[in-house]
Amino acid sequence: MTHLFATSATRYHPPHHGRPARCEGSEVRKTFMGVRLRRLREERGLKQVELAQALGISTSYLNQIEQNQRPLTVPVLLKINQAFGIDVQLFSEDEEARLITDLRDSLTEAPEPIALAEIRELATNMPAVARTLIALHRRQRDLTERNEAMAAQLGDQWIEGGGARMPFEQVRELFYANYNHIEPLDQAAERLYKEAGFAPRRVHAGLIERLRTRHGIAVALAEPGAVQRRYDPATRTLHVSPDLRQGQQAFQMATQLAFLELGDLIDRLADDPILTGPEARRLARIGLANYFAGALLLPYADFLAAAEAQAYDIEKLGRHFGVGFETICHRLSTLQRPEARGVPFFFIRVDRAGNISKRQSATDFHFSRVGGSCPLWKVYEAFVQPGRVLRQVAQMPDGRTYLWVARTVRRTAGAFGEPGKTFAIALGCDIRHAPKLVYSRGFDLTDPRAATPIGVGCKVCERTACPQRAFPMIGRAVAADENRATLTPYPVA
Structure with missing residues (x-):
């Protein structure tokens, strides 16, 4: 239990072989836990004088601790443990830090910004209230995801x-x-x-x-x-x-x-x-x-003519117009003038953590509203082979098949030691348009076995046998069987 009060500058050592307790470092961090101590006393039905006698301290000293006018010291904590046998994690700074982290996550969408000092005060002095707020936020988030999953299954027109x-x-x-x-x-x-x-x-x-x-x-x-x-x-x-x-x-x-x-x-x-x-x-x-x-x-008519003449070769188009890979991909996803349509593409940009920072679509390709995406999308493999154009024929659970093109792009900060930005860019179109693209060369577009089975995102994906699943499907029970293990995570009951 002594590790609970260790900091980068201090560490408590209990009495050993008759030597007095000591602390390494300049000073012991003052730990104010008055509300928690008062709650402990009230739960056991004790008056201040009774708890003070049990701990061998004066009533006025106990009152000062409960009012956060004096810190809760390690010797007093040891006496609490000896007198009541409680889990000293109740007074742990580790527990407080975890509560602060969870509270900050839960209050990100609060109507007004909440200062870290207020969050810390809540976690330190009213941990039960803090845990209740966290539980309510998690329940609300779960309900939101369930509603969004239902909306995703019913289709965009419904919402x-x-x-x-x-x-x-x-x-x-x-x-x-x-x-x-x-x-x-x-x-x-x-x-x-x-x-x-x-x-x-x-x-x-x-x-x-x-x-x-x-x-x-x-x-x-x-x-x-x-x-x-x-x-x-x-x-x-x-x-x-x-x-x-x-x-x-x-x-x-x-x-x-x-x-x-x-x-x-x-x-x-x-x-x-x-x-x-x-x-x-x-x-x-x-x-x-x-x-x-x-x-x-990239003016519409000129750019469309060049794209068709170059079989939608992204790098050739970039050299011709003097712009980068991402700009060409983004522009290709906008060519839907009624009297002069280009190939309808969807366009996404993701980072290494899988966050989609840009997504546009002139197709019927559906992006999940529930967070996350499918790990089998080729765009994520691009990080393994930076700078190389990757291709994929991929099929959704409803049978729609797409041709994907993906590559990484990097933006440096311009100075040594400063972090830059690396993204993976993906462009995709329905398989019926694939013959117009240089990237379809070498693929047997008529062979359904050549397509990688993908989904929108794990939480709403219908592919129950996918070994890459990261989350159980919302609304479907998991077949939890202690006598059987399967290659597929979260098998559906």
């Missing part, structure tokens, strides 16, 4: 108009409802591209000139660091990061140009009932400006 919970999810729904194609912005980008006389690999210089002549804005390099774009209205200067490649700098300049020249159009597009609050609308305006920037660098 259409219901509104996503978080503002960034509402923005995703806005683009999803438009099949990731915003025609007014595409038209505006094509008009500007022609009017300004832009051409592949010459957009960067053209944007600098347009900002200068039309808006009196000078473009300057910012200090190296985290800021990619910063506009100063007072000096009419647009700062862009020198750490960005030229195509990335052009994207940032085009985004700022969208706010300057298309503000009214962006406001009208962001005035959508899917977006239920000011934060969602602000995020939508940024997303729409980014859409325009991509459309300006």
